[in-house]
Amino acid sequence: MTGFHSSPDQPPRRPLIAILTGAGISTDSGIPDYRGPNGLWRRDPEAEKLVAYDTYMGDPEIRRRSWRMRQESPAFRAEPNAAHEAVTRLERSGTPVRVITQNVDGLHQRAGMPDRKVLELHGTVRTVTCTRCHARSSMQEALARVASGEPDPPCLVCGGILKSATVMFGERLDPQVLGTALGVAKAAEIFLAVGTTLQVQPAASLAGVAAEHGARLIIINAEPTPYDALATEVIREPIGSALPRLLAGLEESV
Template identity: 75%
Template structure:
């Protein structure tokens, strides 16, 4: 008997226990400092050297690069290692799912990765640590060493479109999965949020784990408001146990 595919859509809320602030929650970055949004808006970033300098300083202080996976990230890895087919679609750029031990091929990063930089001209890439080392050496807006164009983090900024290949793969997973768990996401940013609706429309059991209400709560089979660090591990343990039960009874 084929095991059901479990899809997990993760947002900023899954990483707050790792010390990474969310963006739209009550204490979110955009609520505390609306000007900060300009630092990750493509038009402002490309057109204003001062915005770029501030953006690089923000990256320098970014706790995401030193953060460690938490219990929620590890619980997804435990589910995958139990033999249940798992795919993670993440809105996060922190790389913590992979650091927790989930194979990179099973993680779709809708908004890219803060762990790398990319050239806006020739598209050369490299580890973010390399670019930050240039800041430490005195450069405040390091240009590409290959072509001299502007560098940015390998994340999707406001005003940039998502990678159509990655989005296409995410849609395919949403349509194919039997269980879709949206965790730590406000489900307000499209097209990522729409994946929850796509999964429900294709018959998946929809579970939403989030501190605040989302636009998709009415579609959900289950809504959990408890802290993610305890709620998600419990949910996934129950899911793994339910998968084992029929086979043990048949045997």
């Protein structure tokens, strides 16, 4: 590749690689996606109500169902897969890597990515937050209370309604996290969109922003996306094998 190296008396400069990940990167870990052919929303359209903010806040039965769903969530049993591990290997090689994820499962961090290099656009399922006083605590603590007989556990600080520290339908993304993600997209020289339909905004727009600012855009997804025409490469192969191979090639070439 050209344009990625400094003068001979300086160490080579490696390009910034940004990796936007969606639900498809975690399906090999046993976490189903949402909008794919066998996705959660297609199998159970009613499930969307459980993560709609206004419905959640206004209906105690929806909250009780949400807590039961969290008790059964595969996210807490899931382990990082080969794709997550490949991203961590690339970062540990010394290549500048930033992960921007639409996922809430925390598997990038579980695979060893430093917290500061992972931008969780939609929050995390591993923490709960109070909708009144904004106190945060462990999801596992809240689930233990549910298992002990509290079907809709209130905040222990102020008695307010607790929710997962994820961005529900009807909530805005954290403007600071989104702003940082935009900055990464503009600065990236290589931008990968992995396992995402690129249909949920504003996350999806990051691929377009990166391409507009000159990044080489690579999309790995089972189905077509609205941004395929902007990509220099579109890969339809299984993520668990395609991403490790691609990242190993990028590490060698930069």
